[in-house]
Amino acid sequence: MNRDYRPWGPLEWLLPKLQGDPWGLLGVLGTEDRCTAALDVMAPQLRASRFLKILDPHLSPIAAFNARFDEIQGRLIAGGTNAADIRTVDLLQDIDTMEEELAAFLETSGPRVVLDITSMPKRWFFPLIRFLLASPAVETLIVTYTSAQFYSEQLSSDPAALGPLPTFDEPRLSERYDELVVGVGFAPLGLKDLFETDPGKIRYLFPFPPGPPNFFRNWHFLRTLESEVENRNLQVEDRWQIHMYDVPSAFEALCRVTRNGERSCALAPFGPKTFSLAMCMFALAANKAGKEPVHVYYTQPRRYALDYTSGIREHAGVPDIKAYCLRIAGRDLYEL
Amino acid sequence: MARNPFQQLYVGEKVDPDEFVEIFSHKLVPYAMPLFQPGHVILSGVQGSGKSMLCKLLQPEVRLAYASISEPFPIPKESSRFIGAGINITTARCIEFGNRRAEAGDSTQELMFGDFFNYVVALDIIRSVRTLSADTSISSELGIKLEGERLSRFVHSVAESDVWEGYLKPSVDLGDLERRMWERLARYRRFMNGNDRALDPTVASSKTSAGEPMKILVNAFKSSGVVPSDVEFYVLVDQYEELEKIKSNGADADYRSVVNKVISRDPTLSYRLGTRGHGWRNHLNVFGSHGHLEQDRDYKLIEIDAILRGQEVRTTSVYPDFANDVFLRRLKYSASPGSARAKAGRISDALGRSPSPKDEATQLAGDDPAAVLRIDPSWPAEIAVELRELAKEDPLSAKLGEVWYRQKGTEKDGERPWDDRRKQYWRKERIELALLHIGSIRKQRAIYSGEENILGLSGNNILIFLSLCQHIWDYASQASSRNDRQPELPIAPSIQTIGVIQTARTWLDRIPSDYGRSDDRYKLIQLLGEKFSTALHGDLKMSNPGQNGLSLSIEELRENAEVFRFLVEAVDYGNLVMVEHATRNKDRKRRYKFYLNPLYCPVYRIPYQRSKEPMYVSIDRLKEWLSVAGIIERLEPPTIRRTAKPDAPMPLLEMMSPKH
Numbered sequence: 001m002n003r004d005y006r007p008w009g010p011l012e013w014l015l016p017k018l019q020g021d022p023w024g025l026l027g028v029l030g031t032e033d034r035c036t037a038a039l040d041v042m043a044p045q046l047r048a049s050r051f052l053k054i055l056d057p058h059l060s061p062i063a064a065f066n067a068r069f070d071e072i073q074g075r076l077i078a079g080g081t082n083a084a085d086i087r088t089v090d091l092l093q094d095i096d097t098m099e100e101e102l103a104a105f106l107e108t109s110g111p112r113v114v115l116d117i118t119s120m121p122k123r124w125f126f127p128l129i130r131f132l133l134a135s136p137a138v139e140t141l142i143v144t145y146t147s148a149q150f151y152s153e154q155l156s157s158d159p160a161a162l163g164p165l166p167t168f169d170e171p172r173l174s175e176r177y178d179e180l181v182v183g184v185g186f187a188p189l190g191l192k193d194l195f196e197t198d199p200g201k202i203r204y205l206f207p208f209p210p211g212p213p214n215f216f217r218n219w220h221f222l223r224t225l226e227s228e229v230e231n232r233n234l235q236v237e238d239r240w241q242i243h244m245y246d247v248p249s250a251f252e253a254l255c256r257v258t259r260n261g262e263r264s265c266a267l268a269p270f271g272p273k274t275f276s277l278a279m280c281m282f283a284l285a286a287n288k289a290g291k292e293p294v295h296v297y298y299t300q301p302r303r304y305a306l307d308y309t310s311g312i313r314e315h316a317g318v319p320d321i322k323a324y325c326l327r328i329a330g331r332d333l334y335e336l
Numbered sequence: 337m338a339r340n341p342f343q344q345l346y347v348g349e350k351v352d353p354d355e356f357v358e359i360f361s362h363k364l365v366p367y368a369m370p371l372f373q374p375g376h377v378i379l380s381g382v383q384g385s386g387k388s389m390l391c392k393l394l395q396p397e398v399r400l401a402y403a404s405i406s407e408p409f410p411i412p413k414e415s416s417r418f419i420g421a422g423i424n425i426t427t428a429r430c431i432e433f434g435n436r437r438a439e440a441g442d443s444t445q446e447l448m449f450g451d452f453f454n455y456v457v458a459l460d461i462i463r464s465v466r467t468l469s470a471d472t473s474i475s476s477e478l479g480i481k482l483e484g485e486r487l488s489r490f491v492h493s494v495a496e497s498d499v500w501e502g503y504l505k506p507s508v509d510l511g512d513l514e515r516r517m518w519e520r521l522a523r524y525r526r527f528m529n530g531n532d533r534a535l536d537p538t539v540a541s542s543k544t545s546a547g548e549p550m551k552i553l554v555n556a557f558k559s560s561g562v563v564p565s566d567v568e569f570y571v572l573v574d575q576y577e578e579l580e581k582i583k584s585n586g587a588d589a590d591y592r593s594v595v596n597k598v599i600s601r602d603p604t605l606s607y608r609l610g611t612r613g614h615g616w617r618n619h620l621n622v623f624g625s626h627g628h629l630e631q632d633r634d635y636k637l638i639e640i641d642a643i644l645r646g647q648e649v650r651t652t653s654v655y656p657d658f659a660n661d662v663f664l665r666r667l668k669y670s671a672s673p674g675s676a677r678a679k680a681g682r683i684s685d686a687l688g689r690s691p692s693p694k695d696e697a698t699q700l701a702g703d704d705p706a707a708v709l710r711i712d713p714s715w716p717a718e719i720a721v722e723l724r725e726l727a728k729e730d731p732l733s734a735k736l737g738e739v740w741y742r743q744k745g746t747e748k749d750g751e752r753p754w755d756d757r758r759k760q761y762w763r764k765e766r767i768e769l770a771l772l773h774i775g776s777i778r779k780q781r782a783i784y785s786g787e788e789n790i791l792g793l794s795g796n797n798i799l800i801f802l803s804l805c806q807h808i809w810d811y812a813s814q815a816s817s818r819n820d821r822q823p824e825l826p827i828a829p830s831i832q833t834i835g836v837i838q839t840a841r842t843w844l845d846r847i848p849s850d851y852g853r854s855d856d857r858y859k860l861i862q863l864l865g866e867k868f869s870t871a872l873h874g875d876l877k878m879s880n881p882g883q884n885g886l887s888l889s890i891e892e893l894r895e896n897a898e899v900f901r902f903l904v905e906a907v908d909y910g911n912l913v914m915v916e917h918a919t920r921n922k923d924r925k926r927r928y929k930f931y932l933n934p935l936y937c938p939v940y941r942i943p944y945q946r947s948k949e950p951m952y953v954s955i956d957r958l959k960e961w962l963s964v965a966g967i968i969e970r971l972e973p974p975t976i977r978r979t980a981k982p983d984a985p986m987p988l989l990e991m992m993s994p995k996h
Contacts, residue, residue, distance in 0.1 A: 157855030
């Protein structure tokens, strides 16, 4: 395999190419239909599955949330997950507890691990990927992401003040960054505060093709930012358009922008989860290569919509689940 | 497009010091003088009130910028002998204390936070002294001598102090001292970030008590002769309210009480707590004691919003003067000499004056002014003729006449009684609503243009004012026929109206992406906006022209703390305006009025001006609305009161009928 080849694609295409022992799946029990898709598809090939029921600090309307959680829990148990492997945790949980939850999962998962980030907040999946890649017990690691049919108008609210995601704030000498790379999404919650870091250059990762109505929401995102902060000589070439599912290309774009981590940078993963995954992998790769720490800033919403998404997008009758190999047989694929 | 002088909105935090000197307005300084005088201060204000801009004057870099262009520092000489430093709770990463699990019961988190706070502030105090000492004019003005023996004495005195628990002992020079402090903060960051499983033992065993090291530092500066004894030290703690939001896993860590502890009666140095709105009032506990902070004993309170609002009531016009100064400084900053921009002396030179109500009504009525009337078919013909004739020359008066007859009946009581001087208040209270009805009938939007309207819509908020100017300027640039695409001044009312509507939509649409319970606040504004609009547009008699606001009993609000907190949050974020008011009810109980931020009003087609009387609602009614809007949990249906009536002597059996 070529060193730069980072396999990704539909889960049903990728799995047969990774023959071996059964997998361990770590996912999220949320309110979205799509959070059960990976389990449904992988159930026959699993030796263990564990789901985190991640609660917002102020669930509302609580009765409706609980009813939905019960419904999804029923589906997970029907899919073969033990009730004891459904763990209730807080959205703003401390990293000590996150590590403990992961360690408990790894005791049963075996060395081949699938992390389903479909319904997993960034505050959780960023540190979990860090911990998984730091674990010698994990020989192969795949991340999965399932697309939804419909998105709610208002996805989330009540953002925390802008700050680094847990474990992505290693101290560095300078407070200034050469580059700030923003993943363009739907809602720039509190993002204007990021410009306080006064980066030398701001660049935007644009999902392409976005498809309606996302197209308008992405541009609205950019327009909102631009109306609040002085245009810092934004050039066409500062907007990088990358296929929204193409994590390796987004990773490589970050490598190019920063000259393989030589230029210091901060990342703001406000775009699609897949771009956030690329940012996570870039920050970890820079860390591993001994480059300047890459800080990942986010305004973690503290309230997600009950109907964040609905339905599961399908291709030819199969759920649209993308899978990304991060580590295969002990070899990390995202490195500088 | 030509450069928009209002492009950059956030002057206080983002603009570089040199530009700040050019565009900073001094107008609020006299009202915020406690900030530049000894004693602790709590400075509260919503975003955009000018709070950050004032605090920027504490920064040494800004002082240097004034000195570098020989511009007088905008603080009176007798109050300018100070050195400012500070901590921003968000950018200092205090929020990361929630990243690690707290052990319950032993206040470990508060003690760690207090120590972290001390070192951030101490390091910044040293940085400020170093920065100011580098400029000869400022260092001689303040008498700072950071050199030679004095410096050695300072370093020795600090390093040897017991307050640091020996942590700074190895330091031999200022660089050492700062490095040791920075390293300690880095160790905290490594711990909070999870790089280190446990806090470095050298740090853990040498924690300092909140506030104490800063006293040692300041005393050392003065006793060593680096800083004269009459120079004050002011420390800004910005975004204090964020401390409340730090998630404490496993323990109830109280971070605000740690900061409150530093506000002691020790006069060595003074703190300024910058906070949004009313949030700080909820919590005045002092860490490690049962004491509470008391206003005027422990601190002075500066409420920027209240200053602007209060002065407005006394008609001394702080805000218009302030906004005018901000406007002109921006306009002239990048203007070419001799241009209309450079010559402007008031906002109205660029935006014109707002049209009089009569002129606005005439414009809205267009070429068929009689069409603004809704003549009741039962009215005598001569009244219909009279109003239609009047509409040709004064559609506003005709509309008010229509309303008069609806309210009072068609018995003639003199010539145009609604125009009588004795009825000026009746008329005044209905003018905006009459314009609204005229616009609605003619399918026209109200005209939002001119200095008075733009100031009124900005609601005493300089950020909103700048945002309005930014949008108007952009549209005027696009419409300009000049080669340089600079707007033609004064900007046409139609362009201003488009700019206002666009600004209003932008601000409304951005609510859900703001901090706090933003989505719920957005729903609240939608809810109230639609209720007010329905009430006002449906009120053909204009019996309740003040129903673009809500009145609630303070007593009921206090009994419903969750709802009250939510409303106050909406006030703190500038979505609502809250004012205490005299009640019309016989019970004489105190009430609060709540209005939408004036900027949202054009979106809901309601007047932004306030008149009597607001919509009186009970807390139960409000809760019902909030429940239907999904803001609070759905309420149980009210218990049905069982009352025996002649036709239903057995109400219990009645309740068993299917309709229940």
